[in-house]
Amino acid sequence: MSARYSLLTYIAVAVGLGAIALAGNAFLIQAAIGVAISAILALSWDILSRTGQVSLGQSAFFGIGAYGSGLLTPQFGVVLGWVAGILLCAVAAILIGLVTLRLRRLYFTIATLSFGLSMQVLILVTPGITGGSTGIMPPVLMGGSPPAQLLLITGFLVVAAIVSDIFLSDRFRPAFFMIRSNPALAASSGVPVVATKIMAFAVSGMVAGVAGACYGGLYGYVIPEDVFTPNWSILPLAVSILGGMDTTLGPILGALVLRFLEEIARHYVGGVGYQVVYGAVIILFIVILPRGLVGGLRQLLRKLARRDAVPARSRSEAKA
């Protein structure tokens, strides 16, 4: 994707979500906040997956972001508190990345399931520092004004998109994808495999931490079951794959579509079982569009381009 497309994506995100914030429909604003937080989290997952590390542990960094920023903001103020909270995510990600560095594929994925759940135990056994099972009350973002919250989170989403594009640029892309497809070859070609994987982990952890910090600041109330639940690990995987992996647009588009369908299901199916639609959508998408929305769109565009190209060629052949 060229820089022009990237810029278009940022503008579309900023204008779209910004318009919703200014229009002031309370329901739309809440829905848009949900989409933006899901998209940030999904981008964090996608960045990590580009090095072949398919994680089911993003909820750990989501939760550390929420807890870190929530606990540190009263000490250091909003800006420094958030910076410290996000750096905490980076430190945790580097430590965890070192632990799982040697694990291959399925072993890695299963081990990552443990991150969020282990963090939950850690919170439960340290009630003195973290409030234990009763949770914490982080300061509410932007004085609790939903439109202002949405604008701020939109800003973070654009930053996350830029970070994602940096790691898709020629500077990083070849190394990342080579590590994924053949780590041994990458190492022998001079790619610093360990450093790159750890860096991807740290960046991914920080981006997920931003999503968690935003979430924690929405209502000013965070409990461990809420932020460390495996749902926050499954969501980014579903959003990125359904939207289209290895792109910036994919996770954003995936968050929009999945959250939209979820709201519709909540409205029409209601009750506790509305997530039946979530499961059904995942199953349908994975069978029909295995490369996600972006992959499907690309295929469609290619097909259209070919259809246009065929008559042109036959005309030139006729002339010859």
Place this chain on the structure above:
Amino acid sequence: MTLASVAQAVLLSLTVAGLYAAIAAGLTLTVGVTRIINFAHGEFVMLGAFLTYFLFNQHGVSPWIGMVVSGVVIGLFSALVYRVFLARVLKHDEHNQLLATLGLSILLVNIAIILWSPDPRVMQAPQLLPALQLGGVTVPGNNLVVAGVGGLLFLALQYIMRHTRYGTQMRFASDDAELAMHCGINVDRIFELSFVIGGVAAGVAGGLVALILYVHPVVGLDLVIRAFAIITLGGLGNIPGALIGAAILALAEGLTSTFVPHGGSFGYGIAFLLLLLVLVIWPNGLFGKQAHS
């Protein structure tokens, strides 16, 4: 902490290990052969538990028979799932397969919630065996059933893998699917077979769940997450490894919930602290093959 209370905790934990082993052995067989992280395995267990529960509570069918029926029904159901759905994603990347089984798991859990409500139920089955009295220690009869049936199921799976033609073919397909195909083995059929065997084991294990745990829609999710920790501890695809992993986890959980304050609320956190510790030292699990997947 008296000797009797330790002995009681250890014995009860070992019976729970029978349940864990039954679930994990089926899962590790499927994962080992097909290399698909099958999250829906837990929902197969959950459906088996509900089937055994309803057969007993509404039709008075003995849980002994309920277990067998649920093994057969869930086996057939897993064949259906494989043919209609999983066979279509087998050729895709592994993260797609992972998401596919996660989607299936979410779908089945929520269908169960809509049909049967999220409330936990108790089967209130009679004790199928007399309780075991050993000094000051009592093990309820149904816990003995769980340990016994879990152990038998484990032996059966081990026998199938080691001493039958299909077992040999499954191990071959697991080592190198392409080579197996060139040797004339119908790999797709073997994958399906391994999936169905896993399904049968999950169904029977569901019957065991109904005997000693609450039956509710997310019971399978709780158990499959533990089972993943267990099969990774033991090395993916390694059935005896799953048995040892199950025993280690059940003991760790039983002892913490009995002797650590608030230990019961750690849930499967214990499973994963244990798993991380093991993987740091042995990246392929305790008995895993080197450089495989």
